[in-house]
Amino acid sequence: MDQATQTEIEAATFRRLVAHLDENKDVQNIDLMNLAHFCRNCLSKWYRAEAEDRGVEIDYEQAREVVYGEPYSDWKTKYQKEASKEQLAAYDQNKPAD
Numbered sequence: 001m002d003q004a005t006q007t008e009i010e011a012a013t014f015r016r017l018v019a020h021l022d023e024n025k026d027v028q029n030i031d032l033m034n035l036a037h038f039c040r041n042c043l044s045k046w047y048r049a050e051a052e053d054r055g056v057e058i059d060y061e062q063a064r065e066v067v068y069g070e071p072y073s074d075w076k077t078k079y080q081k082e083a084s085k086e087q088l089a090a091y092d093q094n095k096p097a098d
Helices: 003-023 029-036 040-053 060-068 072-079 085-094
Strands: none
Touching: 003 040, 003 060, 029 040, 029 085, 040 060, 060 072
């Protein structure tokens, strides 16, 4: 596979992942963190880091808008629920060491 095709496939896969997360707003970030050790915010940070590595300036809120499909504050108001005690306990137990 040539590099251009690989990049196109990787980009399409990223867009599909973001769309899948958008279609499943009931899956909370803490659920993702507890299960897979990453969440929408992590994707936003990775997006920003990759942009910066390529000389493209993008701030964290702009990167979040790419991943969330709208300003994070709007998404949070509409979809984010308060984490349960059980979710927080699982996060504390499983969070990676800094």
